[in-house]
Amino acid sequence: MSPEFTLSCPLPLDASGRVQIGHGGGGRLTRDLIERIFAPAFGSRADTDAAVLALGGGQLAMTTDSFVVQPLFFPGGDIGSLAVHGTVNDLAMAGARPLALAAAFILEEGLPLETVARVAASMAEAARRCGVRILTGDTKVVERGRGDGLFITTTGVGALVAPAPLEPSRVEAGDALLVSGDIARHGIAVMASREGLEFESRIESDSAPIHEEVMTLIGEGVELHCLRDCTRGGLATALIEIAGAAQMDFQVDEQQIAVRGDVRAACELLGFDPLYVANEGRFAAIVSAGCAERALEILRRNRPEAAIIGTVLGRGSGRLTAKGPLGAVRVLDLLSGEQLPRIC
Amino acid sequence: MSPEFTLSCPLPLDASGRVQIGHGGGGRLTRDLIERIFAPAFGSRADTDAAVLALGGGQLAMTTDSFVVQPLFFPGGDIGSLAVHGTVNDLAMAGARPLALAAAFILEEGLPLETVARVAASMAEAARRCGVRILTGDTKVVERGRGDGLFITTTGVGALVAPAPLEPSRVEAGDALLVSGDIARHGIAVMASREGLEFESRIESDSAPIHEEVMTLIGEGVELHCLRDCTRGGLATALIEIAGAAQMDFQVDEQQIAVRGDVRAACELLGFDPLYVANEGRFAAIVSAGCAERALEILRRNRPEAAIIGTVLGRGSGRLTAKGPLGAVRVLDLLSGEQLPRIC
Numbered sequence: 305m306s307p308e309f310t311l312s313c314p315l316p317l318d319a320s321g322r323v324q325i326g327h328g329g330g331g332r333l334t335r336d337l338i339e340r341i342f343a344p345a346f347g348s349r350a351d352t353d354a355a356v357l358a359l360g361g362g363q364l365a366m367t368t369d370s371f372v373v374q375p376l377f378f379p380g381g382d383i384g385s386l387a388v389h390g391t392v393n394d395l396a397m398a399g400a401r402p403l404a405l406a407a408a409f410i411l412e413e414g415l416p417l418e419t420v421a422r423v424a425a426s427m428a429e430a431a432r433r434c435g436v437r438i439l440t441g442d443t444k445v446v447e448r449g450r451g452d453g454l455f456i457t458t459t460g461v462g463a464l465v466a467p468a469p470l471e472p473s474r475v476e477a478g479d480a481l482l483v484s485g486d487i488a489r490h491g492i493a494v495m496a497s498r499e500g501l502e503f504e505s506r507i508e509s510d511s512a513p514i515h516e517e518v519m520t521l522i523g524e525g526v527e528l529h530c531l532r533d534c535t536r537g538g539l540a541t542a543l544i545e546i547a548g549a550a551q552m553d554f555q556v557d558e559q560q561i562a563v564r565g566d567v568r569a570a571c572e573l574l575g576f577d578p579l580y581v582a583n584e585g586r587f588a589a590i591v592s593a594g595c596a597e598r599a600l601e602i603l604r605r606n607r608p609e610a611a612i613i614g615t616v617l618g619r620g621s622g623r624l625t626a627k628g629p630l631g632a633v634r635v636l637d638l639l640s641g642e643q644l645p646r647i648c
Numbered sequence: 649m650s651p652e653f654t655l656s657c658p659l660p661l662d663a664s665g666r667v668q669i670g671h672g673g674g675g676r677l678t679r680d681l682i683e684r685i686f687a688p689a690f691g692s693r694a695d696t697d698a699a700v701l702a703l704g705g706g707q708l709a710m711t712t713d714s715f716v717v718q719p720l721f722f723p724g725g726d727i728g729s730l731a732v733h734g735t736v737n738d739l740a741m742a743g744a745r746p747l748a749l750a751a752a753f754i755l756e757e758g759l760p761l762e763t764v765a766r767v768a769a770s771m772a773e774a775a776r777r778c779g780v781r782i783l784t785g786d787t788k789v790v791e792r793g794r795g796d797g798l799f800i801t802t803t804g805v806g807a808l809v810a811p812a813p814l815e816p817s818r819v820e821a822g823d824a825l826l827v828s829g830d831i832a833r834h835g836i837a838v839m840a841s842r843e844g845l846e847f848e849s850r851i852e853s854d855s856a857p858i859h860e861e862v863m864t865l866i867g868e869g870v871e872l873h874c875l876r877d878c879t880r881g882g883l884a885t886a887l888i889e890i891a892g893a894a895q896m897d898f899q900v901d902e903q904q905i906a907v908r909g910d911v912r913a914a915c916e917l918l919g920f921d922p923l924y925v926a927n928e929g930r931f932a933a934i935v936s937a938g939c940a941e942r943a944l945e946i947l948r949r950n951r952p953e954a955a956i957i958g959t960v961l962g963r964g965s966g967r968l969t970a971k972g973p974l975g976a977v978r979v980l981d982l983l984s985g986e987q988l989p990r991i992c
Contacts (some may be wrong), residue, residue: 323759328789337787341761345768346751346775346782355783357748359807360706368750368803369786404701406712407690415667417685424689424813428676431690438690439699442713442801443681445672446990450796454850457752457801459712646790647731 315611326641328372333641335545353399353533356464363464365400367391370457374646376423378497380508381491381584383456384426389513389584390535390648391460396515397587399466399522402434406459407444412451413593423454434513436460468524472549474529477618480596481554482589484517485510485607486562487539491581492570494647505566512585517606526599527592529646534586535648540579540624540636542588543556548622555625555633556614579626580639582647590616672716672986674880677985679889680984697877698742700808707808709744711735714801718990720767722841724852725802725834725928728770732992733857734781734879735804736778736964740859741875741931743810743866746778751802752786755932756795767798780804810866816893816969818873821962824940825898829854829951830906831883834923836914838991845893849910856929861903861950870943878930879992884923884968884980886932894937899969900958923970924983926991934960934990 326333342348342569348355354367371387381389407427411420422636468474493509495501514533521528530550532542539561547554563571563578571578591599596612603610624636670677686692692699698711715731725733736746751771755764775782787831812818837853839845858877865872874894876886883905891898907915907922915922935943940956968980 321761323755323757323761323764323789325757325789325791327755328787334787337761337764338785341765341768342787345765345772346785347772348781348783348785353784355748355750357783357805359708359747360704362704364703364708364805366748366750366803366805368752368801369782370752370754370788370801372754372788372790403703404699404710406699406710406803408712408714408803410716410799410801411667411671413667413669417665417681420667420681421685421689424685428691435898437692439692439693439701440697440711441670441682441686441690443678444688444714444716444990444992445667445669446796447669449793452790452794455713455754455799457714457754457803458799459702459710459750459752459803461708461710461805515764577986616695621861647789648788 325645329641329645331641335632342565356398365398365462365464366393366422367394368457368459369394370455371648372455372646373494373648375497376453378509379493379506381511382423382426383454384423385430386459386511386584386648387428388430388434389511391458392436392513392515393533395460395462396518398462399470400462401519402436402460402462402515404437404439404461405431406440407438410447410451410455410456411443412453412570413445413448415453420644437502439488446522466528470528470531472530472546475546475552475590475616476529477616478593479529479590479616480593481556481614482591482599482603483539483561483586483613484603484607484610485586486564487534487576487586488522488563488567488571488581489582490584491644491647492567495644503566503570507566507570510583510585514587515583517603520547520602521599524602526595528589530590532582532588534588536582538580538582539588543636544624544636547624551619551622553617553623554614555617557627559629560611560613562609562611576643579636580643582644616621649835650868669989673985673989674713675983675985681682687777697738700742705870709739709806709808711738711740712801712803713738714799715992716799716990717838717992719796719841722853723837723850725855726767726770727798728767729774729991730776730855730928731800731802732771732778733855735802736780736857736859737877739804739806740862741877743814744806744808745863746780746804746806746859748781748783748805749753749775750784751782752801754795754799755787756797757789757792759797786972810872814872814875816874816890819890819894819896819934819960821960822937823873823934823960824937824956825900825958826935826947827883827905827930827957828858828954829930830908831878831927831930832907832911832915832922832925834928835988835991836911839988846915847910851910851914851946854927854929858931861947864946865943868946870939872933873936874934876932878927878932880926882924883932885982888968888980888982890934891968895963895966897964899956899961899971901971903973904955904957906953906955920987923980925989926988
């Protein structure tokens with residue numbers, strides 16, 4: 305520690321002064337950590353998942369994510385394909401066409417080498433399907449009991465193709481809110497797999513790349529204002545973050561949001577609100593009112609459950625409200641920690 | 649696991665079939681893992697630390713590294729500054745000017761938040777000194793006992809400025825081998841700090857950025873053929889890897905390689921060969937014979953211990969030999985695992 309070091313910011317409001325599981329949950333504690341420690345230290349923005357870098361004539365988007373999901377293999381995916389999809393999707397959310405990935409592995413002593421090979425093969429297959437190359441990598445090993453099998457950090461670079469930045473400041477009153485499919489499958493699939501829960505039907509993660517849909521929206525001239533993938537914290541957290549950054553109030557109509565019957569039943573059983581359950585192949589799109597129907601038609605080519613789910617009411621405190629089936633309106637706020645730890 | 653999955657390669661020659669600490673040591677086991685699992689799966693190269701991507705008119709270099717060093721703070725540095733220097737240096741070794749970094753954190757539940765803030769501040773300061781921005785990041789949290797305080801994965805992108813690729817295939821018979829300073833300080837500093845060893849003098853890590861020296865070498869027209877930073881596995885491993893990839897035999901004169909007296913004494917005491925001990929601010933340069941003196945003069949502006957340490961003998965099996973003070977020649981080979989685990 306250099307002698308001139310001083311904390312430039314108050315520590316997060318956390319009585320223990322220590323990292324809690326909730327700091328990784330994508331909710332209020334995660335935001336605290338970013339806003340009070342990382343963003344001030346690095347002078348970087350806290351409101352997007354990918355950064356943009358001018359390079360030569362073009363613009364490059366860059367994003368990074370560590371994956372610590374447990375179990376490593378779950379219905380509909382595994383840590384390897386998830387790491388590829390998550391990174392490709394973060395690039396797409398910035399309006400960038402994914403070009404290349406880097407993959408860094410932290411292995412725990414004693415992990416079967418066959419597991420490493422299975423995960424590597426899954427990553428390679430996912431990358432092939434996404435049309436990106438895994439260009440470079442790294443491997444570190446930690447002693448037994450100092451890791452948890454396998455962690456992967458993937459970093460992606462992409463070429464910006466959106467005609468204007470996709471960010472909260474571009475959101476306008478009257479914009480339409482869309483979601484690209486049914487929600488809450490990934491979190492429930494991972495949780496069921498981890499806890500050994502069995503439901504009547506097998507719930508698979510929605511883990512999938514979404515960049516082709518985004519490229520089509522851009523290519524067909526839909527006026528996109530902001531995109532956000534609905535990962536940790538689910539659809540609600542994605543919308544709350546954008547609403548807060550934009551200082552615009554949003555309202556969604558819960559009846560328009562598709563949740564599969566078995567997923568809804570599992571959420572009820574487990575006490576989860578599907579609006580906050582993680583997805584890994586769904587995104588929220590905020591588009592100009594005039595483009596809403598065209599955007600919907602494009603999204604429905606891939607998933608008929610895609611829907612226009614609400615509107616941007618106008619300037620305000622950045623509040624998200626949800627209208628229920630009986631017309632009652634409730635306020636949706638950031639969860640403090642997480643409903644489901646380590647789902648990505 | 650998809651049903652069509654089959655291992656496309658034999659597993660590493662490891663009787664246990666499990667990850668060992670040595671798989672992260674930078675030696676033969678690490679090479680096995682890369683050559684037999686990662687490189688075939690990803691179709692990527694195993695012989696450089698950074699990959700190059702054509703983008704628009706220019707060429708972009710990309711590199712990634714996870715840092716798992718213990719302890720987090722050591723004489724001369726900490727995991728934060730190390731993560732920045734390591735990534736900036738890998739870009740420089742590809743002949744690229746570092747532009748931007750991404751940083752992903754895996755935190756263990758219970759870690760003091762003040763530690764996170766200290767590490768973030770150290771990273772920010774190191775990045776400022778290197779002239780790069782930390783553009784984007786990620787935070788995950790794992791339960792107590794499933795991590796080890798703090799892991800950081802840094803990924804860097806840079807603009808290629810070397811007039812030709814710096815890679816083993818460009819090494820020619822007669823080329824000069826240089827090293828940019830005294831060696832073996834980082835490994836000994838970390839080990840002493842971890843084990844609570846005290847020497848007469850305090851040995852500090854050499855952790856530092858080396859891109860300015862590389863940019864000067866390029867800017868002043870030195871004909872560089874290949875560069876390699878002497879991290880895990882030290883100077884010997886860096887040269888063995890290049891010799892092997894180039895299929896050229898190298899010879900170094902041990903008397904030309906600077907090792908500080910206190911570092912040499914510590915190595916003798918601990919039974920380490922300084923040629924294999926990690927550095928984090930030193931690199932080996934292979935330059936055309938005619939440029940050797942100019943390269944030396946440039947390197948000595950920064951560190952008077954920089955030296956011309958040997959030559960490329962010619963085409964062969966890719967063997968590195970070292971001539972000792974009495975004229976005897978010994979063969980240097982890759983270590984199986986590591987001398988010093990978790991030094992980066």
